[in-house]
Amino acid sequence: ASELQGGMPISSKTVQRLACDGTLHRVLKAGSVVVDVGRATRSVSPAQWRALKARHRTCAAPECDRPVNMTSPHHIEFWARGGRSDLPNLLPLCYHHHRLVHEGGWQVIRAGEGVKFITPPHLWGGGAKRRWGERRAA
Template structure:
């Protein structure tokens, strides 16, 4: 709980790209996964909402920390145009 309070004090929202969900709607994410030996300290934790947590754990996204900066790297996927439904347009 003390760590969670400190994490909430450092971040006002989810750390996911473009996300404005309040930090109270998030849970701590280990940048270096805890299951792979990542520490549970503030330098290895980010608040992520449910959506962004799933992108990392199930969607193939990576979170990489370089110094004080964090990058979210999407998976390398190409979606075939024929998979579009009728009337759908691609957004940039």
């Protein structure tokens, strides 16, 4: 199974049919494709982006359902503070949550095998939850 560019899931049979005349991109682990580039560049490579899309179907923020194709890569440890452009340090965040991390006081920290989002105290109680397509109140 896979998904179309807009995030719509498709079956394995549909993937096989589309593959007859299409182009396939494989996402491979270490040793096959370079997906960790350290401090060599801030930008995410096409192979890294494919790996992020394979790992996440949506924005990585809690309860956000914005499709991964509508996100941009975020460095958990900021690039400006020495963060690396390696997959364990990258998350896809939609514009709304990316802005909250950089400008709204949110923090993303490593927590065991995953990450944890920390919101500022004035948002406790769920004030920042938004669903994809939802408009801000006037």
